[in-house]
Amino acid sequence: MKRITGLLFTLILLGSPLTPATAAIVISGPGQQTIPLAIAPSLPQPGTTATAIGSAFGETLHNDLLMSGIFTLADPRSFLSDATRPGLSSADVDFAQWRILAVDALVKSSYSLSGNELVFDARLYDVPSGSLLDGRRYRGKPGDERQMAHAFADQILKVLGGDEGAFAGRILFVGKKGGEKELYMMETDGRNLLPLTAHRSLVLNPDISPTSREVVFTSYRTGRPELYRKEIYSGSEVKLSSRKGVNIGARFHPDGKSLVASLSFEGNSELYLLGSDGSIRKRLTNNWGIDIDPTWSPDGNQIVFTSDRLGSPQLFILDLNSGATRRLAYNGKYDTSPAWSPDGEEIAFARLEEGRFEIYTIRPDGSNERRLTTAGGNKEHPRWSPDGRFLLYSSDSGGKGIWAMRADGSAPRRISPPGLEAAHAVWSKRW
Amino acid sequence: MPRLLLTLIMASSLSMTFGCAMKAATSSTSDPSLQQSTSSTAASDPLRGEQGQIREETIMAAPQSTVRSETWTSQEKPFLAGLQIVPFSYDQHLLSDEAREIIAANAAILKGAGKVRFQLAGHCDERGSDQYNIALGERRAEAVQAYLLQLGIDAGRMETVSYGEEKPLDPGYGESAWMKNRRVEFVLLP
Numbered sequence: 001m002k003r004i005t006g007l008l009f010t011l012i013l014l015g016s017p018l019t020p021a022t023a024a025i026v027i028s029g030p031g032q033q034t035i036p037l038a039i040a041p042s043l044p045q046p047g048t049t050a051t052a053i054g055s056a057f058g059e060t061l062h063n064d065l066l067m068s069g070i071f072t073l074a075d076p077r078s079f080l081s082d083a084t085r086p087g088l089s090s091a092d093v094d095f096a097q098w099r100i101l102a103v104d105a106l107v108k109s110s111y112s113l114s115g116n117e118l119v120f121d122a123r124l125y126d127v128p129s130g131s132l133l134d135g136r137r138y139r140g141k142p143g144d145e146r147q148m149a150h151a152f153a154d155q156i157l158k159v160l161g162g163d164e165g166a167f168a169g170r171i172l173f174v175g176k177k178g179g180e181k182e183l184y185m186m187e188t189d190g191r192n193l194l195p196l197t198a199h200r201s202l203v204l205n206p207d208i209s210p211t212s213r214e215v216v217f218t219s220y221r222t223g224r225p226e227l228y229r230k231e232i233y234s235g236s237e238v239k240l241s242s243r244k245g246v247n248i249g250a251r252f253h254p255d256g257k258s259l260v261a262s263l264s265f266e267g268n269s270e271l272y273l274l275g276s277d278g279s280i281r282k283r284l285t286n287n288w289g290i291d292i293d294p295t296w297s298p299d300g301n302q303i304v305f306t307s308d309r310l311g312s313p314q315l316f317i318l319d320l321n322s323g324a325t326r327r328l329a330y331n332g333k334y335d336t337s338p339a340w341s342p343d344g345e346e347i348a349f350a351r352l353e354e355g356r357f358e359i360y361t362i363r364p365d366g367s368n369e370r371r372l373t374t375a376g377g378n379k380e381h382p383r384w385s386p387d388g389r390f391l392l393y394s395s396d397s398g399g400k401g402i403w404a405m406r407a408d409g410s411a412p413r414r415i416s417p418p419g420l421e422a423a424h425a426v427w428s429k430r431w
Numbered sequence: 432m433p434r435l436l437l438t439l440i441m442a443s444s445l446s447m448t449f450g451c452a453m454k455a456a457t458s459s460t461s462d463p464s465l466q467q468s469t470s471s472t473a474a475s476d477p478l479r480g481e482q483g484q485i486r487e488e489t490i491m492a493a494p495q496s497t498v499r500s501e502t503w504t505s506q507e508k509p510f511l512a513g514l515q516i517v518p519f520s521y522d523q524h525l526l527s528d529e530a531r532e533i534i535a536a537n538a539a540i541l542k543g544a545g546k547v548r549f550q551l552a553g554h555c556d557e558r559g560s561d562q563y564n565i566a567l568g569e570r571r572a573e574a575v576q577a578y579l580l581q582l583g584i585d586a587g588r589m590e591t592v593s594y595g596e597e598k599p600l601d602p603g604y605g606e607s608a609w610m611k612n613r614r615v616e617f618v619l620l621p
Contacts, residue, residue, distance in 0.1 A: 181597075202597050205562060224592050225565060246569055246593060249562050262566070269566040290566040306563060312522070313563050336560035352559065380560070423561075 029088050036159055037065065037105040038074040038098060038127075040083040042120070045112040053111060053145045057120060060149035061107065064167045065129040067413075068157060068389060069406050074103050086110050088123050088135075095130040105160060109152075111145070118142050122152045124159060134159050146191060154430065157387070166387040168430045171205050172215060173195070173402050176421035183217055185232075188385075188427065190402075190415035196232065205424050207251045207259075212428040216240060216250040216259060227278070240278040250274070251295050260284065260294040260303055260340060271305060271316055271318070284318060285325075297340050297364070304328060304347055304364075315349055317364065329362050331369060339383050339391075340364075341407075348372075348382035348391055359393055359409075372409030379403070386429045394423035437533040445462040461615055511547065513540050516600075517575055519613040522559065524570035526578060534575055537617055546588065551575050553593040553602075556609035561596055568593030575615045590620070 018249035039062055042054035065071045076083070080099055082094040088108055098106050109122040118141055125133040134155055138148035147168060154165035167188050175184040175195075183196040184201050197203050202220040209215070216229050227240040227247040241247040245264030252259055257276060260267045271284040271291050285291040291308030296303055303318045315328040315335045329335055341348070347364055350357045351371075357378040362369040373379045377397030384391055388407060395403045396412070402416035402425040416422035515533045517526075526534070541549065553568030553575075574592035580586060601608035 179598075202594075204597070220594070220597075245591075246565055248565055262562075264566070264569055268570065290563060290570070292562045293560070306560065308563070313560060334559070336563055350560070357556070385611055 034072040035105055036074060036101075036103045037071045037107065037160075038079065038083075038101060038103040039065070039076075039107045040079065040109070041076065042111060043084070043086045044108040045086065045121075048112045048114070051113070051140060053113065054109075057109060057111070057145045057149045060146045060189065061153050064150060064153035064165070065156065067404075067406075067411065068153075068161065068165065069411060070157075070161050071105075071129065074101050079404040088121055090123075090125060090130060090132045093123070093125060094131070095127055098127045105133070105156075107152075107156070113142065116141050118144060120145065120148045120152075122148075124156055146187065146189075150188065153431075157389075163387055163389075164430075166385045166389070166427060166430065169386060169428045170212070171392065171402065171415070171425050171427050171429060172208050173416065173422050173425040174206065175416075176206060176400070176423075183215065184420070184422070186416070188415075189424050190417055193417055193420075197230070205249055206426055208426050208428045209252045210254060210256040210429065212431055214252075216252065217231045218248045218250075229278075241274065243421075245269075249292050249294060254296055254300045256297055260296065262292045262294065271303065284320075295339055298342055298344045301365075304340060306336045306338065315347070321429070322364055328364070328366055329360075329369060330366070332360075335360075337381050341384050341389040342386055346407075348384065350380040350382060350393075359391065361407075370409075372405065373412070381424050383426050385427045390427070392427055394425065450503075503620055511540060511544055511617075513537075514617045514619075517571075517615040518610065519571055519615070521556070521613065522567070522610070524567060524574050526574055530575075531578065534578050535582060538584055541584060541588070541617075546585075548588045548590075549590060550618040550620055551579075551591045552616045552618050554598060554612055554614050554616070555596045556612040557596045557599065558609065559596070565593050565595035568595045571613075571615050579581065 002079050003353050004095055039058055042057045044050045044054065046179055062073060066073060070135035073318050080097040080100070081321040082097040085092065087093070088110060093108065106125040107122065109120060111118060111120045117139065120138040122136050123132060125131065126133050136152055136155060138151060140148060150167035153167045157165035166317065169188055170182060170185050171188055172185050174181050180202070183206055184193055184198060185196050186193045189243055196215065199219050199221040204218040206215050206217040213233065214229055214231055216227060218225050225246045225248050226242040227250050228237055229240045230237040240250065241261060241263060243263055243265035246262065246269060248262050250259045250261035258281060259274045259276070260271055261274055264270070268288065269290045269292050270286065270296050272280050273282040273284055275281055284303065287307065287309050289307045291307045293301050300407055301320055303320065305316055305318065306313050307316050313334050313336050315338050316325050317328050318325045328347065332351040332353065336350050338347050345363065346361045346362045348359060351360050357380045357383045359373045359379045360369060360371050377395050379393045379395045381394045382391050390404050391407055392402060392404050395401060399424055400421040401414050402422045403412050403414050405412035440467065477509055514537050517530045517533050520527065541547065551572040553572035555564035555568050569591065572593055576589055579589060599612040600614070601611045
């Protein structure tokens with residue numbers, strides 16, 4: 001048995017970062033106005049030979065910031081001599097050169113590689129005032145440079161975008177090979193694919209705990225749909241529910257201490273509140289219809305779910321305090337897989353219309369229903385990024401895969417690697 | 432400004448669990464514009480596969496579950512001649528006349544087969560939500576089971592399972608494939 005060894009990734013915070021309010025420019029959403037930003041090439045520190053590590057860091061940072069939609073990135077071909085100077089002190093930077101390029105923000109970084117230790121220093125400057133906005137040092141090993149770049153992208157979003165990003169999280173999903181489905185994990189840009197289960201069976205519909213340490217999923221390993229809980233780090237796995245009938249669709253409560261799931265041992269699929277050991281704390285629905293796809297409001301007081309109690313699958317919201325259930329959306333004939341946004345303001349879901357699933361959002365009060373996706377295959381299983389900036393979904397356009405788009409539906413792109421059928425993604429918080 | 436270095440180590444409980452050597456991360460900075468406190472957080476990162484490659488090894492970093500992988504019970508099935516597949520309409524679990532005839536014929540075969548036990552496996556076509564389809568497949572299997580009980584088959588010989596849309600007979604697209612996939616199969620148990 002191997003162990004996860006070593007201190008893999010150390011983040012050093014240099015100084016208390018300036019609060020977003022001190023930055024001259026803060027933009028909270030894509031679309032309206034963008035911040036012109038330059039990412040200078042990452043340079044090796046004296047004594048370190050230049051390697052592809054620097055360009056991997058820069059490329060990852062570039063892609064993350066572009067994906068966020070709140071930056072316009074300056075063309076590196078226009079950079080002047082300061083881009084080739086390694087000094088990171090604000091006194092070392094020739095801001096006049098960057099002002100010529102009309103950028104408001106500048107990222108510079110350098111790295112050193114000694115033995116198996118990789119250290120990245122990254123800085124974010126406010127160009128008009130020539131001042132430092134944020135500085136970070138990351139320690140790890142060669143191969144960690146992309147994850148370090150994700151972490152710095154998250155920090156840049158915090159300083160200039162109002163809220164910390166979620167690029168340093170992970171995406172968990174179901175991948176299919178042959179007739180088998182297993183859980184996989186990848187970085188938020190689709191890199192570093194890693195298998196998480198080896199059930200040699202059907203593993204379905206995962207969720208990840210708020211601490212990002214545990215996953216729950218359905219598996220047919222024993223020939224029936226049963227719920228499992230697995231610690232990601234240790235790999236230890238226990239059955240959460242193997243009651244008669246179906247045991248599916250588990251979702252962690254926002255506090256991580258309980259779960260909601262669909263079980264059918266008492267007749268048909270109903271929602272149950274489960275303890276983290278799988279014990280039943282409460283039956284939540286009691287209806288002749290199929291009740292599935294539950295997901296929590298961020299405050300844990302409500303659950304939105306799918307039910308066919310009115311004939312076809314529709315979305316309903318259960319208020320756990322009052323016990324009252326109300327229908328959420330009225331415009332569709334077949335609505336499923338709801339996902340509540342992290343700020344509580346919106347619910348994303350998939351609607352089947354004219355034979356194809358599209359992703360919609362609606363406010364929890366039933367207002368402001370909006371379709372986010374357009375033609376090009378079925379889009380299902382929407383899930384929010386932890387910062388609420390993006391929606392992940394499954395699409396069968398060009399082979400089943402995981403796609404991400406901004407929360408307003410713009411900039412959709414496939415992120416799961418080619419050659420693997422992928423669906424049911426969930427985006428974890430930062431590790 | 433005084434160059435005061437404050438090092439704060441926050442070891443994740445994971446690292447402690449595995450007894451990893453924690454390094455005190457200290458650093459100095461040459462940037463005078465930075466304030467002079469430094470803290471560090473540590474997080475272990477299990478995703479250390481080579482770029483773009485699946486590292487089968489890394490999952491073994493975790494202790495393997497003691498449960499052994501099992502093959503599909505439903506794919507290594509004992510055979511009983513004449514058992515037919517029960518068809519269903521789209522998004523329906525109600526039995527058509529055709530379905531009832533097939534179930535009755537299957538029941539006759541099973542009555543002549545001693546006490547052999549069997550599973551009713553409910554399936555759906557790929558349309559619709561996969562989670563909903565697992566519940567729908569269960570309803571189909573239960574509808575068949577209920578009719579078999581009426582026909583005098585002993586409840587102790589039957590069990591139900593739903594695979595939803597996960598195991599299509601025909602992976603194709605279109606009604607001719609979907610029609611085959613909406614079904615309940617009789618699977619003999621060992």
